[in-house]
Amino acid sequence: MSLFLGNIHYWLYHKINWLDSFEDRLVDYGNDKGMNMESLLSDLYQKYDQPKRNAPLEQVIDESNIHGWLQARINESEKRHASLITQLLSEDGTSLEELKSIFHQKGIADAKEAKGRHEKPEELYATVNNYILEGMPCDRVSVPENSTEDEFTWSTAECLHEAHWKEVGGDISNFYTLRDEWIRGFVSTLHSDFTYRRINPSKQTIERKVS
Numbered sequence: 001m002s003l004f005l006g007n008i009h010y011w012l013y014h015k016i017n018w019l020d021s022f023e024d025r026l027v028d029y030g031n032d033k034g035m036n037m038e039s040l041l042s043d044l045y046q047k048y049d050q051p052k053r054n055a056p057l058e059q060v061i062d063e064s065n066i067h068g069w070l071q072a073r074i075n076e077s078e079k080r081h082a083s084l085i086t087q088l089l090s091e092d093g094t095s096l097e098e099l100k101s102i103f104h105q106k107g108i109a110d111a112k113e114a115k116g117r118h119e120k121p122e123e124l125y126a127t128v129n130n131y132i133l134e135g136m137p138c139d140r141v142s143v144p145e146n147s148t149e150d151e152f153t154w155s156t157a158e159c160l161h162e163a164h165w166k167e168v169g170g171d172i173s174n175f176y177t178l179r180d181e182w183i184r185g186f187v188s189t190l191h192s193d194f195t196y197r198r199i200n201p202s203k204q205t206i207e208r209k210v211s
Contacts, residue, residue, distance in 0.1 A: 002167040004063045008137060013057045013131045017075045018110075020051035024194040026084050026100050033093050044083055046075040071136060078164040080135070085178065086170035096174060100181045107124055107185025118190040121152035127190060128183055128206075135160040153199070176201075 023041075029036040031051040052060055052073070062069040088094050110131065117123045125144075134141040134156075141160060146153040180198055187206055188198040198204050 004060070005058060007059075009066060009070065010057055011130070012137065013052075013061075013073075015131060016070075016073050016077050017052065017054050018131045019081055019108070020053070021101075022081065022106065023051065025106060026088060026099075029094075029098070029102060030088055030091075032114060033088075033091060035088070037090055040084070041086055041179075044080050048079045049081075051077065063185060067136070070169045070202065073157050074133065074135065075164070078161060079168060082161075082165045082170045082175065083168040085174060086165070086168050089174065096177065098178070099178055103178045103182040104185040107182040107187075108189045110182075111186045111189035120149065121194060121208070124187055124190055124194055124206050125152045125154065128186060128196075129159075131181065131186070145203070151205055153203065153205040155203045 022210045027037045027041065030040070062188055085099065088099065089096060114127050114130070116127045116130070118127060130141065139158070139160065141157055143155045143157050144152070145155055159172070161175050165172045165175055176198070178195070183204075187194055194206055195209050196204070196206050
């Protein structure tokens, strides 16, 4: 490990790579719909660079500007993600419901590879937070509100995604609809007694299912 890199940098880099990991499934979906995905990806990569594809962080990061490099990768990843989804939804024959299924299934697959304790709702949230990208750690976007044996609730202090979606002509509601579906599949697979629910635009909860 580099003397300049700490666990938090690798943790954040994992979250960036996680967001990029949706690309293959979305590209397969677009190909199945008869879209020219090779051309679409070429355009995206010209605008927002290519994903790092889990290249070792110490080999690709600018150690003279660690914070700036990571922030730039977040911005690029968010724009690629937003643009790819927006382009897919603009094509005839594609639907948000089909994309929701892709995100849900990926949540299930990711949960099967997740590490950590998953007995309490707070532990489930901690594992969710090892994946979803909410800016830099210093942004402190997610604010815990309530933690019991049956429920963990948190709020979002600020939406860091909308500007990226607006830039590519997308609808931010699609972002939350799809990410919520990933979380739902992820949480229920980590522990079948719990489920995820969005209470309102800024508040979410992981709660024990009612028997």
